[in-house]
Amino acid sequence: MSAVRTSRARQGSVSRALARDRLGLPAVLFFVLAGVAPLTVAAGVIPTAYAATGLTGIPAAFLVIAVILGVFAAGYVAMARRIRNAGAFYAFVAQGLGRAAGVAAALVALLAYSCLQVGLYGALGPAAASEAAAHLGVHLPWWAWALAGWAVIAVLGQCRVDITGRVLGVLLTGEIGVVLGETVLGLAHPAGGHLSFAALSPAGLTSAGAGTFGVLAVVAVLGFVGFEQAPVLGEEARNAGRTVPAATYLALGLIAVVYAGVSWAMAARAGAGQVVAAAGREGPGLLFGLGGSGVLSLMAQVLFLTSLFAAALAFHNTTWRYAFALGREHVLPAALGRTGGNNIPRAASLLQSGTALAVIVFYAVTGGNPMLRMFFDLGTAGGFGVMVLLAVTSVAVTAFFARRTQGENAWQTRAAPAIAAVLLTGIVVLAVRNYAALLGVAPGDPAAWEFPASYALVAAGGLGWGLVLKARRPDLYAVIGLGARAVTAATRVSR
Amino acid sequence: MSGLAGTGLVAGDLYLLAHDDVSGRVFLQPRALGLGLAGALLAELVLSGHLAVRGGEFGIAGAAPPGDVLARQVLGVLAGERERHPVADWLTFLAVTAPGQVALRLARAGYLTRAVSRRPWRDGRWVPADPDAAFAPVIRVAAVLAPARRGTAADVTLAGLAVACGLGSRLLPYGPAGSRGRLDAAVRQLHPDLGEVISQVQAAVDSALLAHRV
Numbered sequence: 235m236s237a238v239r240t241s242r243a244r245q246g247s248v249s250r251a252l253a254r255d256r257l258g259l260p261a262v263l264f265f266v267l268a269g270v271a272p273l274t275v276a277a278g279v280i281p282t283a284y285a286a287t288g289l290t291g292i293p294a295a296f297l298v299i300a301v302i303l304g305v306f307a308a309g310y311v312a313m314a315r316r317i318r319n320a321g322a323f324y325a326f327v328a329q330g331l332g333r334a335a336g337v338a339a340a341l342v343a344l345l346a347y348s349c350l351q352v353g354l355y356g357a358l359g360p361a362a363a364s365e366a367a368a369h370l371g372v373h374l375p376w377w378a379w380a381l382a383g384w385a386v387i388a389v390l391g392q393c394r395v396d397i398t399g400r401v402l403g404v405l406l407t408g409e410i411g412v413v414l415g416e417t418v419l420g421l422a423h424p425a426g427g428h429l430s431f432a433a434l435s436p437a438g439l440t441s442a443g444a445g446t447f448g449v450l451a452v453v454a455v456l457g458f459v460g461f462e463q464a465p466v467l468g469e470e471a472r473n474a475g476r477t478v479p480a481a482t483y484l485a486l487g488l489i490a491v492v493y494a495g496v497s498w499a500m501a502a503r504a505g506a507g508q509v510v511a512a513a514g515r516e517g518p519g520l521l522f523g524l525g526g527s528g529v530l531s532l533m534a535q536v537l538f539l540t541s542l543f544a545a546a547l548a549f550h551n552t553t554w555r556y557a558f559a560l561g562r563e564h565v566l567p568a569a570l571g572r573t574g575g576n577n578i579p580r581a582a583s584l585l586q587s588g589t590a591l592a593v594i595v596f597y598a599v600t601g602g603n604p605m606l607r608m609f610f611d612l613g614t615a616g617g618f619g620v621m622v623l624l625a626v627t628s629v630a631v632t633a634f635f636a637r638r639t640q641g642e643n644a645w646q647t648r649a650a651p652a653i654a655a656v657l658l659t660g661i662v663v664l665a666v667r668n669y670a671a672l673l674g675v676a677p678g679d680p681a682a683w684e685f686p687a688s689y690a691l692v693a694a695g696g697l698g699w700g701l702v703l704k705a706r707r708p709d710l711y712a713v714i715g716l717g718a719r720a721v722t723a724a725t726r727v728s729r
Numbered sequence: 730m731s732g733l734a735g736t737g738l739v740a741g742d743l744y745l746l747a748h749d750d751v752s753g754r755v756f757l758q759p760r761a762l763g764l765g766l767a768g769a770l771l772a773e774l775v776l777s778g779h780l781a782v783r784g785g786e787f788g789i790a791g792a793a794p795p796g797d798v799l800a801r802q803v804l805g806v807l808a809g810e811r812e813r814h815p816v817a818d819w820l821t822f823l824a825v826t827a828p829g830q831v832a833l834r835l836a837r838a839g840y841l842t843r844a845v846s847r848r849p850w851r852d853g854r855w856v857p858a859d860p861d862a863a864f865a866p867v868i869r870v871a872a873v874l875a876p877a878r879r880g881t882a883a884d885v886t887l888a889g890l891a892v893a894c895g896l897g898s899r900l901l902p903y904g905p906a907g908s909r910g911r912l913d914a915a916v917r918q919l920h921p922d923l924g925e926v927i928s929q930v931q932a933a934v935d936s937a938l939l940a941h942r943v
Binding site: 246247248249251252255265321466467468469470551555558559562572573574575576577579717718719721722 | 756757758761806810811812814818819821822825895897898899925928929931932933934935936937938939940941942
């Protein structure tokens, strides 16, 4: 039977049953958005970013970065049709730029997602502490709540794999509803009675020179983290060739509108000249106060906590999946790639829990504002890492399709990846040069070079380790980047 | 019941390995159990010479139908399908029904009985009729792990499938140090078709885990 004649009507019962078992577009989109955690960004990242950077071009940055990520996504989803792998970034880099580069990308991804996960405790702790003090009369330091959240996630990671899709779906719908509600109310009551569109103007992107854009881009990319997850479900999605791109573009569009809208509403409500000072004073309260102090505000505060928790759990699961996949491929110790009872990857989960504990203790002992120093510094470090991965991945996509002539159209395989590679590389350079401005520290501050340097170190280590594997364990090297399929490829290689 | 040597069938023994010998509680996520048992049913047909793997797909061999009812049923589904599917798709397809089918076959042979749930709104569940008989497959696998012993192809396939679907942490402690490496080596010595089924089960379970679907 030819492929053309295998229409739905003529499909065998096996194909129909397999299709029934797969995920449709709504399920894939929900999965992607769940990792995005809208309220964590709206109440956590955006006000902190206003305060730390002192820049007011954040709403415009979300729109511009959405367009750039849209260009990136064209090549990304085209490659996802060819390469089915749960760890898309490093699999693509391994295929496009060589397996040693793939190892480097994998370790950069592990560090980036780990930073994102651990940083969330820096917001969860203070948010829970202030809610408990205000509503329950319980007064405990932020780190006590951070440790409590950590303990729950550490236990969940050891006894069950994921919270159910339905719970996440309800929370997510609530979050988006609350953010939209606050946005509308904020825009309806602008400071001085006049709604200004200045915050959406591209002029704000370079308000303090070209470097401003590098800083704003990291913040915006941090907001979009999670949009890249759709290819993870490539093998599980019904009609993945269409579902994965659709979920990716829909998520990008939705996030862009929601975040640009809510950050604009904050600037409008406080007044463009006052929003930075207001953000420094009120923190997440900048969002909760947009629509006054009614039921919506209370809902927003409660959902902010659940959003942070769900995001911390989601990133915990993303991180251990990376460590697990790398353990399976023997790039990291094989123990990380093993599972215990109920198919739970205990070692990989413990590794992330242990890292998080160490970081929480470090920030608790050294002091400092957890929202700024832990949540924002580690969050932006994660966002920066993802940006580096986006840039390297678009180079890899360009290289991958340069060696292949047939298939997708030229925009997806040639132009878009090349344009994305140039733009994203430029943004990474700008971000590195202005990292101090991102963190809101003096230009000579060690933190301004420590974060970018740690990625360079990890990438160099990964590249070196990749080359060591190539020389000493060519059998392992040959299957790097194949993910779960490494084991079937290895049996064929060994025969 | 054939005493303490296991059921003699790979899928039956894998089912018993995956469940507590007294309470019948499962040690695997549902999808991993299904994929493991689907692989075991297919491996039974490979072992009996009814199936072969050619270019990543199953080919049907042997004229005489299998004696076992369930094996005949599975072979019938494969033979009756007009489209061609890779091994991985057959695993996913059979994974849905395999646990129920294998449990029923074990019940008919006297290994499992139906226990009524204490909560009236829940269905009953399968529990081992005799814990000693239910534990026997563990002994069968432990024998494969011992350095001095060489298991049969069916024994090694059982052990390989068990580790592939996630029972390694339960079974490997029954063997001496270095069991994992010895088992890997024994699996590599198997007929390539059996090795292919085992590695496809491993890949399917890993990939479900990585795609958040276990």
